[in-house]
Amino acid sequence: MEGRGLRAGFTADAPPLLHMSEPLRRTAFNRLFAVVYFSAILALLYRHVQNLFLHPTTSFLSFSITLFLFISDLVLAFMWASAQAFRMSPIRRKEFPQNLKQIIKDEDFVGLDVFICTADPYKEPPMNVVNTALSLMAYDYPTEKISIYVSDDGGSVLTLFAFMEAAKFARYWLPFCRQHNIMERSPHVYFESNSHRPSIPQFEKIKMMYEDMKMKVEHVIDKGEVIEEYISDDQQHQAFNKWTKSFSRMDHPTVIQVILDKSKDTDISGQLMPNLIYVSREKSKTSPHHFKAGALNVL
Incomplete structure (x- = not known):
């Protein structure tokens, strides 16, 4: 019974386990093999x-060949010996993340900051970056502890528009993932998978919302500008107004847009959402910007 309790992550008088380890059966074989192999190496070196x-040879050529073979075998023996440490006591680890919330409260979880880098909406399609962000926002982790920073080194209004649309979709996507315990948190992967069936409640509705968002983003990318009919509120107007005629990829002021604020923005179920912040650092033609490395330094 005690063994079963350990395997399940529990014991009779201890709190739930977060992880455990057990030795593998091949430990004895590994050690026996190492002893035999080491004996063979010693015999070879002795030879x-x-x-x-x-029994030195009189020929310089024979002596040189034997010396080089001795040195090479020493090197190979050292390489073999240095790789044996992890074979002497191999173990199998098992984690129990489901027990984490039984040990600590949500407010005790550490904050999680995630940086997503992008640079060109045509070389790095915004929908790919958006799917990455949505999968991160839907982590099985207290959402108010997650902050996602999108570093756009290209300073593209198209990328900002894509993430604003993603924030609207996330208000429905995050509760959907929690309610149905979705494992594939990326919408693209989830809807493309053949293992999911429309029998799940709200499946078709969420899929249509995703396809609508995807259509808008791809249409904007094709047009090369944000269409006025897609701008739905004052926040978007104020954000997009920063892209003036003098704004260019290599010369523009800093743009920081808080798309989602975890202190006030909630999803349709009333739960707080993660921070989602768009950042495009200042660039000037007169100063080196060091590409994405410089963008990460700003963050």
Whole structure:
């Protein structure tokens, strides 16, 4: 019974386990093999020593060949010995993340900051980056502890528009993932998978919302600008107004847009959402910007 309790992550008088380890059965075989192999290496090296010092040859060529073989075998023996440490006591680890919330409260979880880098909406399609962000926002983790920073080194209004649309979709996607315990948190992966069936409640509704968001983003990318009919509120107007005629990829001021604020923005179920912040650092033609490395330094 005690063994079963350990395997399930519980014991009779201890709190739930977060992880455990057990030795593998091949430990004894590994050690026996190492002893035999080490004995063979010693015999080989002893043979080299005999040929070099106890029974030296008169030929310089033969001596040189034997010496080089001795050195090469020493190097190979060292490489083999240095790789044996993890074979002496191999173990299998098992984690129990489902027990984490039984040990600590949500407010005690550490904050999680995630940086997503992008640079060009045509080389790095915004929908790919958006799916990455949505999967991170839907982590099985207290949402108010997650902050996602999108570093756009290209300073593209198209990328900002894509993430604003993603924030609207996330208000429905995050509760959907929690309610149905969705494992594939990326919408693209989830809807493309053949293992999911429309029998899940709200499946078709969420899928249509995703396809609508995808259509808008791809249409904007094709047009090369944000269409006025897609701008739905004052927040978007104020954000997009920062892209003036003098705004260019290589010369523009800093743009920081808080798309979602975990202190006030909630999803349709009333639960707080993660921070989602768009950042495009200042660039000037007169100063080196060091590409994405410089963008990460700003963050």
